[in-house]
Amino acid sequence: MSGFSTFLAKEFTEIRKTWRIFVVPGMLLFFAITSPIIADVTPALMASIAKSQPGVVVKMPPPTWRDSYAQFLKSLSQMVLIAVVITGAGAVSGERSSGTAVLTLTKPVSRRSFILAKIVSQAGLLIGATVVSTAVCVVLTVVIFGPSPVGPLMASVSIWAIDALLMIVVMTLFSAAFAARGASAGAGLGFFFLTLLISIWPPANRYTFVGLMSASGKALMQQPTGVLWPVATALGAGVLCAWGAVWVFEKQEL
């Protein structure tokens, strides 16, 4: 086993043996289970609220598979992305502050391998958890709402996953650049909210990765997504951030 594969194997074992297994995968699974249920009960809840308010009439169409998927996608694009930011904040800075980076990097492991293994392990965890939770969401949606198409959810979750993977690489860069986990988390949240803000501007939404979120929603609605530019710029930004994380980490003294 090379240094990279040994360190990567350590990362996956660490995910399995520590709290990390419960955060992003746990949240994804939670939302996969609750989204169809929430979609199913929301009209009844709204009606009961309306009943207690004299003069208020709430008319909602019966819920469908699309409501279930939309609920799941909404949770992914808000709560899960924030969880990705929080957990990714300590990816490098945590190892640096605990001294474990020194343990590994005084062996035949390059700093580039260290950073790339961090990115690959987090990406692997996210992709695996997303596949499982999407399958769970589809099964529950079929159980509650009857036969439901899988294609729209797969397309929208795939576009969301590109956004989440970019966030992992951005957080690895911040975690390599800042000494404290809190500082990298703050920078990550700042980046997250800034991209939301910029996405309001139509040209940015159309031609940069900030448009991935709305493209994901459009895919669910089976509308044209115009996803080419957002995906291409996300890939470019991801490569640039990964290179930046390696560069910053190689310059540092431990």
Next chain:
Amino acid sequence: MTDAPAIEITRLVKHFGDAVALDGIELAVPQGSVFGFLGPNGAGKTTALRILTGLARPTAGAARILGSDVSTAGNDVRAQIGYLPDVPGFYPWMTALELVEYTGRLFGIERRALRGRAESLLEMAGLSGIRTKVGGLSRGMKQRLGIAQALINGPKVLLLDEPTSALDPIGRRDVLEMIASLRGRTTVFFSTHILADVERVCNMVAILDRGRVVANAPIAELKRRAAVDRVVIDVDGDPTMLIGEIEKRSWVRSIERMGEQIQLGVTDLKSAQRELPAAIAAAGLGLKRLEGAEKSLEDMFVELVRHAQQ
């Protein structure tokens, strides 16, 4: 083994902003030696070790391990060294065996050979059979685990930063015996501020103070240098007059009185041994003892550091 030094440090300088951590140190550590890197806290020992392991970069100068420049050689050098930091950081969710096996795999050691080697190193470190996670081990146990993991690749150069600082007397003795047993096979370079450890196992020592090497010699030579310039006299009576008399002598460098005992620092031991009995008799005192005292490494260390600071 060739005659080239295992570690060669040339005019090594390290600045942290305005602070000078290393101020042009020069060292050559022979292969197979146990080399003590001695100095008070803050002398620059850990900084030098961090440069040797590639964790930090020098401001100027160079450091070589087995002929390769540590700042450019990368994995080639790291594959041949073992390193124990002063405060070792381990993954708390691993067991001791998992940790040693993990470090072994980083060196590319085959899985079949690795288990046996890891178990024997843990046995040597007194940690065999311990199933507790590393997070639950005491500091001393972690230190011993650190030594075990540093030896997993059978390193040609073993770099130890304060390896005995967190150990109880038995653990310390065991570690020192283990270090001594490596002499001739592995070059051991260990930093410490515990003089007794250096005297016990090292055959060479460098004393570092404020980023400068103030002494660098084989232990035996350093002790030989220290042994000849101190004389202890025990007299029968008040030595005040005697002190007044002998402090005029040109070979006297320092006088220290403890009751009826006088300790003299001398530049010419033969003159001191010849003239002192007569001076004692002239002062009307009886001579109970007159001997050349061997200055300890501690005396030497304190003297060198004080001198450098002045």
